[in-house]
Amino acid sequence: MKQLKEWLKAKLSKALAPEIDQQLGLNQKLEEVRLYGISPWYQGNFWxxxxxxxxxxxxxxxxxxxxxxxxxxxxxxxxxxxxxxxxxxxxxxxxxxxxxxxxxxxxxxxxxxxxxxxxxxxxxxxxxxxxxxxxxxxxxxxxxxxxxxxxxxxxxxxxxxxxxxxxxxxxxxxxxxxxxxxxxxxxxxxxxxxxxxxxxxxxxxxxxxxxxxxxxxxxxxxxxxxxxxxxxxxxxxxxxxxxxxxxxxxxxxxxVPYNPPFGFQEVTTLEASDFQGKDNGSIGLKTPLILDKGRYLIDVAFTAKGMDNDLTCGVKIGKQPIFRYHAYSNLLASSYRDWVIHLSETSKIDLYFDFLNETFDDTLLVQGAKITEITDFKNANTNLYF
CATH class of the missing domain: 3.40.50.150 (Vaccinia Virus protein VP39)
Known part of the structure; x- marks a missing residue:
């Protein structure tokens, strides 16, 4: 988390550098653009x-x-x-x-x-x-x-x-x-x-x-x-x-629904061949994966060496993210590879790696993913509203 926070500050400071007036100073300028704001609740909060x-x-x-x-x-x-x-x-x-x-x-x-x-x-x-x-x-x-x-x-x-x-x-x-x-x-x-x-x-x-x-x-x-x-x-x-x-x-x-030891059932194992690259270097599944209602652990195997890029990765239903991490590719590949999702109904999901702000990392390699259901949560419901 500390590396992620350092990266966010450096990235935003660099992007704003041409606009910073010397009399205002960096701190005031960052405040003006509300660097530390969070997304409106209706747009999704992935913290x-x-x-x-x-x-x-x-x-x-x-x-x-x-x-x-x-x-x-x-x-x-x-x-x-x-x-x-x-x-x-x-x-x-x-x-x-x-x-x-x-x-x-x-x-x-x-x-x-x-x-x-x-x-x-x-x-x-x-x-x-x-x-x-x-x-x-x-x-x-x-x-x-x-x-x-x-x-x-x-x-x-x-x-x-x-x-x-x-x-x-x-x-x-x-x-x-x-x-x-x-x-x-x-x-x-x-x-x-x-x-x-x-x-x-x-x-x-x-x-x-x-x-x-x-x-x-x-x-x-x-x-x-x-x-x-x-x-x-x-x-x-x-x-x-x-x-x-x-x-x-x-x-x-x-x-509560947390009463270990939990039951685990392997759903599928994805190979590198199940993923495809896009023109901008982003990567996703060739074919969406259909998962039943329930809770899943997704262990993603991917490597990357890049540190000067802007990458989001996670899980989408259609075009809507339901799980997301955001940092540079090397940090995500080294520390953020175990994902957890909960589906309230049978859904088609995509595992995605999307580069933002015209950045790119040609060392990003997705080797596969193992998807496991936590069977204890098959009929569990999360909050009705969010």
Whole structure:
């Protein structure tokens, strides 16, 4: 994710360079074009699609949910629509240079059920922590997670104190705070014991502190890109970077469709010959693939060396994307090859690799894909509206 954010900033800065007036400066110009805006909800939001799918399953109308590390609001707005007009979303963003962008996107998206809090979620309240600047929208309270330059100091809040004061008890907590997740988990230990909320945590595979703590508290952990249960660092696929883990307490398994071990059924294996290139270097299936209603893991084998291009890849129904990643080809080929989709009805799908802005990478090679159905979700429905 950090590489993706760095690429986005560099790409947009380069594209805007000829227009930048020296008196205005780069930062102001980027603000003017709303670099950190998100797509209107009716045009589709593809921020972290495997996490979004879990949010659609677990955020129910009327729920209280927390978005810890809201960033610019990409998932806050999803959660807002999922819990609906009778629900409550409490979003927390620590970085002073990010929180205004988050607030703006919440307002522009019409999220009247969201309250944004400018504080660092931590293991104790009424303290101060430094905010170290990231290379993009990835500031952290830890220098090793950032560029190492301290830009700000902010107040802290423990979620146990917040819950006690507001009486808002979360049914679900999504947390992505650049390596500070364990500090935040320690600060909500009472809430975890009493309410047993569902948790979605960004995770470094080698850092098992949250995993160990929550397993001891009676939770199970599921890798949202593979739907495999995680009990230790060796359970992740070899060589992976940042993951997103879903934690469900064993006492609440009957309430949700996530009840591992899951059943897997191989649907088909696609070969390189099943794909075809286009004149602009983009690649897609020669013939659309028909899949029944259900949830599918799509493991795509592709390689690329290019770093100066603009590529989207994912799954379409007709011309409409339902799953999408967006970065440069080498990053996507090295880190974003396990896709997850859910179909509400039998559909014709295409696996696509589309270059944008007249860019190209002649090293892009799609070697095939393995499609597997997660049979437990055959009759599961995601939220009616989005």
């Amino acid at each position: 972290e699609p495997p996490v979004q799918l879990a949010l659609r399953d677990l955020c129910r109308p009327g729920d209280v949910v927390f978005d810890v590390g809201a960033n610019f609001g990409g998932l806050t707005t999803v959660m807002s629509r999922m819990v609906g007009p009778k629900g409550v979303v409490c979003s927390f963003e620590a970085s002073p240079r990010i929180v205004d962008k988050c607030q703006r996107n919440i307002v522009l998206s019409g999220c009247s059920n969201v309250q944004l809090f400018h504080a660092a979620v931590y293991y104790k309240s009424y303290s101060k922590v430094p905010i170290y600047l990231g290379s993009h929208l990835n500031d952290s309270i830890y220098a090793e997670q950032s560029t190492g330059t301290q830009g700000y100091e902010v107040s802290t809040i423990a979620l146990d104190d917040f819950v006690e004061y507001t009486k808002l008890v979360p049914n679900l907590v999504k947390m992505d705070i650049e390596g500070a997740e364990f500090d935040a988990i320690k600060g909500m230990a009472k809430t975890i014991e009493s309410a047993k909320p569902h948790l979605i945590l960004e995770t470094q595979p080698e850092d098992t502190r949250c995993l160990d703590f929550l397993l001891e508290k009676g939770y199970i952990s599921i890798d949202l890109n593979t739907y495999q249960t995680i009990e230790n660092a060796q359970d992740y696929p070899p060589g992976v970077g940042i993951r997103n883990n879903l934690y469900i307490h064993q006492d609440r398994l009957s309430q």
